[in-house]
Amino acid sequence: MYLSVRYGIGTVMTKPTGKLYQQVAQAIARAIDDGRYAVGTRLPGERELAEEFAVSRHTVREAMIALEIRGMVEARHGSGLYVVGTSNDGGTPAELDIGAFELIEARILFEGEAAAVAATVIDDEALAELDRILADMASFDPASAEAMETDRRFHLCIAEATGNTVISTVVAMLWSLRDRAPLSAHMFAEARREGIHPRVDEHRLIVDALRARDSALARKTMRDHLRRVVEDLLAATEVEVLRRARSEIEDQRGMVAKRLHA
Structure with a gap:
């Protein structure tokens, strides 16, 4: 069985090297390392990624959490997940086993x-x-x-x-x-x-x-x-994602309030 990966430029068939969520996480990590998803840019939405990889929403969710744990992506401003680092920026390459x-x-x-x-x-x-x-x-x-x-x-x-x-x-x-x-x-x-x-x-x-x-x-x-x-x-x-986004928004509001009252 092969995993279908399109990256918006046509389908690429890659041989599986782990559990399905790990395959998705590894493919996205490679895309980040290769510059397809640059640091600071927003990743496609969960539904879009599920269609892109022809996997379930559950699999995408586990892949995203795995990448969050590795320090490669994070939630921002309630608008989704953003790339914050590559696999060489301190994210652990260790497998996360079972989702x-x-x-x-x-x-x-x-x-x-x-x-x-x-x-x-x-x-x-x-x-x-x-x-x-x-x-x-x-x-x-x-x-x-x-x-x-x-x-x-x-x-x-x-x-x-x-x-x-x-x-x-x-x-x-x-x-x-x-x-x-x-x-x-x-x-x-x-x-x-x-x-x-x-x-x-x-x-x-x-x-x-x-x-x-x-x-x-x-x-x-x-x-x-x-x-x-x-x-x-x-x-x-x-x-969890929404809470982190709300927390970041509140922090930004606090910073704005301080500047306005400086």
Whole structure:
């Protein structure tokens, strides 16, 4: 498979060298280094870049955040992302591993099926444990570390309820990657800062489906829940860009006010 890169001068086919968001980030970084996007200029919008590279909005968002972390682009004046440096200007060339959207895509696949399997074999003891976890989730401050850990316990409990060690190991690995992969950790941390936390009602719907031993419904409620996590992350990263832009505007207003009153 090749990545389509047009740069406005005709399509260029480049061989992939990493994950899709990394390919997009690398292509834009090369374009910046080659002067196609000069320092100080505005990058094309998210929708335009998605069309340019024939990828999803999620992939472009992860690529842009990766470039922000590397110090190559930043938000300005609420008008989009601007180039602020090249890959040789101090931005780290280290790979950022796994993005949050890529990770959730895998979780939708694995945890959706894990819930479907669990619905066929789950016992009363596991259901009681899930009820206890839901009670804990409802009692903790949503922004607390305890609430985050309770969310993890909930999903791992369902995976373990399948009775399949491979399934439970894979789900546990996906949860571990959420906090270990730098890009993913950055995006989830931003979501928490924006007040996005585990929703008890969505988790309760999953337990209801498991208690009914309804595999199709268990799969659907799990997938619906994780798709809402994707929507939350998109909203959180949009808010992050807007907040930085507002902060910069306020700084500029302050500077103008000082000059006017000098």
